[in-house]
Amino acid sequence: MWLKFIVMLPYFRTNIAAMAGYVPGEQPRDDGTIKLNTNENPYPPSPSVLAALRKATNRSLRLYPEPLGDSLRSVAAAVYGVKPENIIAGNGSDELLSILTRCFVGPNDRVAFSTPTYSLYDTLIAIQQGERVTIDYPPDYSLPEALAAQNAALTFLCNPNSPSGTLVSLKEIEKLARSVSGVLVVDEAYVDFAESEGASSLPLIRAYPNLVVLRSFSKAFSLAGMRIGLGFASEEIIFGMMKVKDSYNLDRLSTVAATAALQDMPWMARNVRRIQRSRKSLTAGLKKMGYHVYPSQANFVMAQKRGRSLKEVYEALKQKQILVRYFDIPRLQDCLRITVGTPQEIKSLLQEMRSIDGKPAA
Numbered sequence: 001m002w003l004k005f006i007v008m009l010p011y012f013r014t015n016i017a018a019m020a021g022y023v024p025g026e027q028p029r030d031d032g033t034i035k036l037n038t039n040e041n042p043y044p045p046s047p048s049v050l051a052a053l054r055k056a057t058n059r060s061l062r063l064y065p066e067p068l069g070d071s072l073r074s075v076a077a078a079v080y081g082v083k084p085e086n087i088i089a090g091n092g093s094d095e096l097l098s099i100l101t102r103c104f105v106g107p108n109d110r111v112a113f114s115t116p117t118y119s120l121y122d123t124l125i126a127i128q129q130g131e132r133v134t135i136d137y138p139p140d141y142s143l144p145e146a147l148a149a150q151n152a153a154l155t156f157l158c159n160p161n162s163p164s165g166t167l168v169s170l171k172e173i174e175k176l177a178r179s180v181s182g183v184l185v186v187d188e189a190y191v192d193f194a195e196s197e198g199a200s201s202l203p204l205i206r207a208y209p210n211l212v213v214l215r216s217f218s219k220a221f222s223l224a225g226m227r228i229g230l231g232f233a234s235e236e237i238i239f240g241m242m243k244v245k246d247s248y249n250l251d252r253l254s255t256v257a258a259t260a261a262l263q264d265m266p267w268m269a270r271n272v273r274r275i276q277r278s279r280k281s282l283t284a285g286l287k288k289m290g291y292h293v294y295p296s297q298a299n300f301v302m303a304q305k306r307g308r309s310l311k312e313v314y315e316a317l318k319q320k321q322i323l324v325r326y327f328d329i330p331r332l333q334d335c336l337r338i339t340v341g342t343p344q345e346i347k348s349l350l351q352e353m354r355s356i357d358g359k360p361a362a
């Protein structure tokens, strides 16, 4: 089997042959698993999204979708207080990240970010043959000042960061946007879960033409299965990104789902409030068991037992059909990233973790 792949390697560009490829979290097929590994929303999408999808599932599917997603862009513009020309829609924010690296990163161009963070950045840089420039986050995951001074064509900031869940303030992001030499991308896949209303960098796009802000419908809007993301930036940057995207990058149903989701913001806000409450109880439960839990503004938490590998805990939970995320890299071997599920899912998780630790139920 492997031989077949090795024989084909010479046909690939050297960098593609050499790279490992992004490894997504496990997606089990059975419904019995408590799935706390890829930060999906435990609550369903708005009923009005489902109704709009049912209505759109008709013979019009024979037609191509809107090439630029204009109807979605105009609804999003009204919701987020920008012009449609400031928005690009993508097949998930992952596609927008890919478009951005293709726009701004050629061979040997520097791409800077702090680690550990979303590992897809590595893959996208490797595809473009860019130069990966990383600055370690300090133990408290505050923004390293050195990030601004890397002379990078592109700088990524995941905010809130994954896997730590920690948030960098708007003031620091503004300073970063002012100081970087190239484009700054703030990946806000999780920002809807932040406690403070003013956590998003979106208002900064007016003042900083080198700033791109990415949002995802996979998390707060419960639409991971539809693959929708939005990018916000100056008209000039959006214009350039449009040249690089696939002609019809968003299908008809995704466009309908995203538009309907934006027209029912209270549904999203209600689920966010539930998740924020559960985040508190999950954090408290883990702390009671002796874990260090990083202050999370996302729909997951990072729990740590300093100096002790948590691989066995991850594996023991998996045996019990509870999936959490374990990253087998030196900095994260004593950590687990756990998605905030329903109160019942959290109860089951904590119960299992206590029994794995050999402690009686609280």
Ligand SMILES: Cc1ncc(COP(=O)(O)O)c(C=O)c1O
Binding pocket: 038, 039, 091, 092, 093, 094, 095, 118, 158, 162, 187, 189, 215, 216, 217, 218, 224, 227, 228, 229
């Ligand atoms: C930090 C971060 N950015 C972007 C994405 C991609 O989101 P989407 O589903 O919109 O492609 C994820 C997905 O987990 C993520 O964790």
